[in-house]
Amino acid sequence: MPTNVTPEYRAAEADFRKARTPEDRLQCLREMLRTIPKHKGTEHLQAELKSKVKELTEALAGPRKGGARTGPSTVVHAEGAAQVALLGPPNSGKSSLHAHLTGSHAEVGLFPFTTQFPQPGMLPFEDINFQLVDLPPVSAQHLPPWLANTLQPAAAALLVVDLGDPGCVEQVDELHRLLSPARVTLTASWEPYVPGEEDDLFAIVLPTLLVATKTDQLADPEAELATFRELTGYPYPALAVSTVDGQGLDQLGPFLFEHLGVVRVYTKIPGQPPDMTRPFTVQRGQTVGDVAVLVHKEIAADLRYARLWGRETFDGQQVGRDHALADGDVVELHT
């Protein structure tokens, strides 16, 4: 944060860090631009804010007929328990994986650069879904200018690699080199990332799972995966899969559920049985107050207490808004 900023700017920046949807982020960016002190020391940040506003405005406006950009939208609104982006070199099997896991009709090609635009799809896991976003390859030959913007709502990434491709080590190195100037960092840590006041405002930090594909073509997938990890030094947790024989595919949902710390919360109305069909999802550590916000903003504002049924509480226990929830909890919100 620049020095000598007004409380107004400070608040706008804090809101920006918390904003989850592209629309909210754009609104916060505009407010930051309006309230930032206009002097030499902030010129760089002002310019950056302006370019981010322009980028996001254009992305949200979508492709225009006769405009410079054509094709589907590059903004994918997060849905389900979390959004997870598929990143990887050309032809590594991202779209095949997407199609198998989500039932999407993501185009699979014999040749690299088949996918050109983001494609969302839902991976079902028990009674929730994860949103997987298929993406074009990350390669120096063609890097979509909108990629970082599209990755913004993602909570995590799958780094999809074909270990049978002799160029895979170089390609994955290149992918990291290309993401870095776009301020996208892949990390092996799946602990929730909480940005501090001094952290890069526009950084995107994605917990990453290395997904080795096409294992049906490898003689000894686990050994080749171990060699790849040793050679590259990439510390990501890893999973070996094949869309041909199905290896490993059923492990992805449980991995995401566990590592993203998903907590399912069921709601009930006083005197009625709980709705066990559609849970709200929060992250481990989130509270009754956070669920209330998901149910309804007004309920959240007027919340007095909640009654809770769950594995870690006695039935009907009265708790406050700061009570942290556990997976499977049933809550009754009282205003």
Ligand SMILES: Nc1nc2c(ncn2[C@@H]2O[C@H](COP(=O)(O)OP(=O)(O)OP(=O)(O)O)[C@@H](O)[C@H]2O)c(=O)[nH]1
């Ligand atoms: N044997 C085998 N082939 C696979 C597997 N997954 C993908 N393929 C093949 O690999 C090729 C590329 O697959 P895609 O899913 O289009 O790869 P992609 O990463 O989406 O490619 P781009 O969109 O160009 O980046 C296709 O010929 C697929 O049939 C797998 O698990 N086993």
Ligand SMILES: [Mg+2]
């Ligand atoms: Mg593809």
